[in-house]
Amino acid sequence: MEDMVKGAIDKGLNMICFTDHYDFLYPSLGVETWSFTFCVEDYFKMISDLKEQYRGQIEILTGVELGLRNEPAIREKTRAFYKKMVNEFPFDFVIGSTHVLENTDPYYDAYWIGKTKETGLRDYFTSIKENASFYSCFDVYGHLDYMIRYVRDTEKDYNASDYQDILDEALKKLIVSGKGIELNTSGFKYGLNRPHPKMEILKRYKELGGTILSIGSDAHKPEHLAYDFKKAKNLLNELGFSYYTIFKERKPVQIKL
Numbered sequence: 001m002e003d004m005v006k007g008a009i010d011k012g013l014n015m016i017c018f019t020d021h022y023d024f025l026y027p028s029l030g031v032e033t034w035s036f037t038f039c040v041e042d043y044f045k046m047i048s049d050l051k052e053q054y055r056g057q058i059e060i061l062t063g064v065e066l067g068l069r070n071e072p073a074i075r076e077k078t079r080a081f082y083k084k085m086v087n088e089f090p091f092d093f094v095i096g097s098t099h100v101l102e103n104t105d106p107y108y109d110a111y112w113i114g115k116t117k118e119t120g121l122r123d124y125f126t127s128i129k130e131n132a133s134f135y136s137c138f139d140v141y142g143h144l145d146y147m148i149r150y151v152r153d154t155e156k157d158y159n160a161s162d163y164q165d166i167l168d169e170a171l172k173k174l175i176v177s178g179k180g181i182e183l184n185t186s187g188f189k190y191g192l193n194r195p196h197p198k199m200e201i202l203k204r205y206k207e208l209g210g211t212i213l214s215i216g217s218d219a220h221k222p223e224h225l226a227y228d229f230k231k232a233k234n235l236l237n238e239l240g241f242s243y244y245t246i247f248k249e250r251k252p253v254q255i256k257l
């Protein structure tokens with residue numbers, strides 16, 4: 001974490017928000033056993049020490065990315081767990097994301113058994129639509145279409161208009177709930193030449209009245225901090241956005257692009 005803070009200072013950033021990934025009940029998927037949880041108390045303690053140490057050099061905010069789940073068997077439990085977490089700890093910013101659905105991760109082949117690209121994407125977007133209604137523990141929905149990376153073809157692209165019925169419902173729900181979406185620049189890093197979500201969805205979000213838009217680089221290494229933020233800025237200007245959003249103490253702050 002200290003390397004990230006130093007990296008941010010080196011890049012001339014005046015602020016950094018950690019959003020470590022927390023996936024409650026991440027399934028055991030056979031070959032590899034991943035855990036996406038951590039001790040939230042220690043996390044706050046580490047960030048508080050870093051704030052102290054780097055005071056005056058950079059502002060450090062505490063966020064988290066929560067993996068939301070729509071499976072009927074576990075969603076109540078997941079919602080209660082996250083609700084308690086965000087009430088107990090003073091996060092600045094909470095991202096909600098879909099990484100897992102149908103008790104598997106689209107990263108793995110198991111998800112794609114019996115699915116086409118079209119049904120795989122449709123099911124993924126449906127889980128976002130459902131989570132957008134079911135959960136209130138988050139501020140923005142993260143990387144809406146990142147699972148396109150795991151589609152089993154080489155094209156790694158899609159027409160958002162093919163899923164407009166579902167996506168519109170999800171976006172409208174987020175907007176009326178006072179929540180936003182994230183522009184995640186990791187798509188550039190992965191060679192997709194576009195952010196998550198793709199331009200069509202950002203455009204539609206704006207058309208539907210969406211104004212809350214955070215920008216994140218999903219950096220797992222210092223060199224990826226603020227990755228291609230210039231491209232994000234240009235793209236948002238092109239779409240007619242004038243502001244982007246950061247969160248402090250879970251409240252949106254609009255900043256001119």
Ligand SMILES: [Zn+2]
Pocket residue numbers: 021065097099142143
């Ligand atoms: Zn994520």
